[in-house]
Amino acid sequence: MSTVSPTEEKAAPSRSWPVLVVVVCAQMLIWLDTSVLNVAVTTLADPDEGLGASPAELEWVASAYTLVFAGTLFAGGALADRFGPRTTLIAGLALFGAASGAGAFAGSPAWLIVARAFMGAGSALLMPATLSVIVQSTPEEKRTRAIAIWSSSSGLGVAVGPVVGGALLSHFWWGSVFLVNVPIVALCLAGVVAVVPELKGPRRRVLDLPGMGLSVLGLGGVVYGIIELGNGRTWYGPHVLLPLLLGGALLTAFVAGQRRSPAPSLDLRLFRQPGFTAGSVVLLIAFMALAGHLFYAAFYLQGPRGLSPADAGTVMIAAAVGIVLGSQASPAMSRLLSARWTVAAGVLATAATYVGYLWFDGQTPILTVAALLWVQGFGMGLVGTPVTAVMMSGVPPHLAGAGSAVNSVTRQVGGTLGVAMAGSVLSGVYRARMADAELPGDAQGLTAGAEEQARTSAEAARSLAGSLRLPELAATADRAFLDAMYAATFWTAVLALVGFAVCVVGLRARDFSSGNNGNSGTGTSEAGKAQEQGRGTGAR
Numbered sequence: 001m002s003t004v005s006p007t008e009e010k011a012a013p014s015r016s017w018p019v020l021v022v023v024v025c026a027q028m029l030i031w032l033d034t035s036v037l038n039v040a041v042t043t044l045a046d047p048d049e050g051l052g053a054s055p056a057e058l059e060w061v062a063s064a065y066t067l068v069f070a071g072t073l074f075a076g077g078a079l080a081d082r083f084g085p086r087t088t089l090i091a092g093l094a095l096f097g098a099a100s101g102a103g104a105f106a107g108s109p110a111w112l113i114v115a116r117a118f119m120g121a122g123s124a125l126l127m128p129a130t131l132s133v134i135v136q137s138t139p140e141e142k143r144t145r146a147i148a149i150w151s152s153s154s155g156l157g158v159a160v161g162p163v164v165g166g167a168l169l170s171h172f173w174w175g176s177v178f179l180v181n182v183p184i185v186a187l188c189l190a191g192v193v194a195v196v197p198e199l200k201g202p203r204r205r206v207l208d209l210p211g212m213g214l215s216v217l218g219l220g221g222v223v224y225g226i227i228e229l230g231n232g233r234t235w236y237g238p239h240v241l242l243p244l245l246l247g248g249a250l251l252t253a254f255v256a257g258q259r260r261s262p263a264p265s266l267d268l269r270l271f272r273q274p275g276f277t278a279g280s281v282v283l284l285i286a287f288m289a290l291a292g293h294l295f296y297a298a299f300y301l302q303g304p305r306g307l308s309p310a311d312a313g314t315v316m317i318a319a320a321v322g323i324v325l326g327s328q329a330s331p332a333m334s335r336l337l338s339a340r341w342t343v344a345a346g347v348l349a350t351a352a353t354y355v356g357y358l359w360f361d362g363q364t365p366i367l368t369v370a371a372l373l374w375v376q377g378f379g380m381g382l383v384g385t386p387v388t389a390v391m392m393s394g395v396p397p398h399l400a401g402a403g404s405a406v407n408s409v410t411r412q413v414g415g416t417l418g419v420a421m422a423g424s425v426l427s428g429v430y431r432a433r434m435a436d437a438e439l440p441g442d443a444q445g446l447t448a449g450a451e452e453q454a455r456t457s458a459e460a461a462r463s464l465a466g467s468l469r470l471p472e473l474a475a476t477a478d479r480a481f482l483d484a485m486y487a488a489t490f491w492t493a494v495l496a497l498v499g500f501a502v503c504v505v506g507l508r509a510r511d512f513s514s515g516n517n518g519n520s521g522t523g524t525s526e527a528g529k530a531q532e533q534g535r536g537t538g539a540r
Contacts, residue, residue: 019133024130025188029093029126033161034065036164061112064113066415072216073219085128092126104175131408147385147388147392160320162310276406286380286499299485301315319373329381330384346380350496353373353375362478391407426488
């Protein structure tokens with residue numbers, strides 16, 4: 001993707017906000033679909049109301065999307081640079097909509113897994129294109145605010161998804177949670193055609209097909225290994241170690257090839273900028289902590305607290321409100337404190353909320369949970385916008401797609417790593433606690449197989465407790481789960497504090513001066529200007 005033509009440049013100020021609305025709606029689809037599935041898994045497992053999917057099949061319904069999404073994001077960024085973000089956005093929306101419709105009418109778990117994989121590919125085309133459109137079509141003085149709105153859309157989609165899913169499942173069949181994407185896609189396509197300009201330069205980049213292939217296969221292998229590790233596989237087993245090694249080798253070959261390629265998919269010069277590199281690490285760590293926390297928080301709300309999926313999703317709206325408000329407040333805070341300390345404050349606020357879960361139990365008031373979710377969302381809102389603005393401020397316009405892909409990949413890979421980490425801790429500690437526990441009801445028909453299920457899964461233990469009328473079994477499982485959650489939240493808080501240290505050490509004010517590393521003519525965002533102002537106030 002190249003610089004905007006003079007005609008488009010003149011038109012950009014008057015059309016920037018309609019364009020922003022369209023691309024934010026398209027961006028929300030990605031996060032809405034990611035979160036809406038959480039409330040549908042129980043229905044999908046039902047042989048009468050759903051597909052009768054096994055636990056392993058349910059894991060792959062979720063994992064296929066993440067695997068393909070993360071594995072093809074670099075390719076999506078390169079395609080946006082080659083054909084322009086508008087064209088890539090249209091292609092991604094069309095693919096996402098078609099796959100959503102196919103998934104809604106899938107006749108078996110296997111076909112739903114395939115549909116989810118194609119939805120992930122559509123999302124990989126969408127995400128880099130949306131940010132590229134914002135960077136190129138928004139005037140410099142409005143760019144940070146536009147990125148703030150773009151960032152807040154993710155929190156809104158994540159929080160609204162469970163609420164929408166719960167409402168749909170209350171009135172329609174399971175496929176409605178996927179079919180609802182189709183009319184939204186149609187509206188977004190109409191909006192793209194109507195208001196999004198062609199953002200192409202006079203010269204088209206040559207596609208680096210070997211590089212794109214290596215990035216897809218390499219990152220796909222790494223993500224596959226991480227997913228399998230989160231599913232309880234041993235780290236040295238062939239399902240984890242082999243794909244991790246193979247994926248790492250392919251990514252090494254990808255990096256080596258990019259250094260020599262005349263038209264790389266990923267310009268490694270981006271990482272010569274300390275702000276870009278440090279920002280990528282901060283995003284990776286922040287999303288690792290957030291995804292891991294949301295993973296066990298969902299089990300907590302629907303387990304020891306006894307909420308339905310729809311009620312749990314309603315509580316999560318507090319996080320969405322916090323993210324939106326934090327994203328909108330971050331530009332002003334960046335001007336006041338500098339981007340460095342705004343991000344650090346956001347990461348520290350999220351770390352405090354993770355620590356708060358160490359005092360949660362089965363009677364913790366929902367208002368307390370909602371308050372911490374709001375603070376957590378506000379903190380993440382403070383993180384996402386200035387980090388993204390700082391990273392993209394030094395990226396040349398013709399590499400905006402590749403820069404956007406790096407920004408997006410760090411979020412997705414971080415989320416996958418976070419879930420794997422939290423899942424492994426939860427599973428290990430829960431099994432250890434249940435192995436030492438004396439289960440009630442042995443004399444009331446609790447078979448050896450049922451006992452093994454109860455010692456492996458808190459959800460299975462609660463289900464057995466309900467069917468066999470053994471409230472003591474549910475109480476034992478809840479106590480074991482809370483111990484596991486305390487261990488997981490401790491390590492999540494430690495991870496967030498590491499992110500805080502990276503902010504303080506890596507996001508220094510001098511890293512964000514305009515024209516850094518020879519990228520002249522790219523301009524400096526409001527976040528970058530705030531960094532310059534911060535030098536005079538001691539904000540370093």
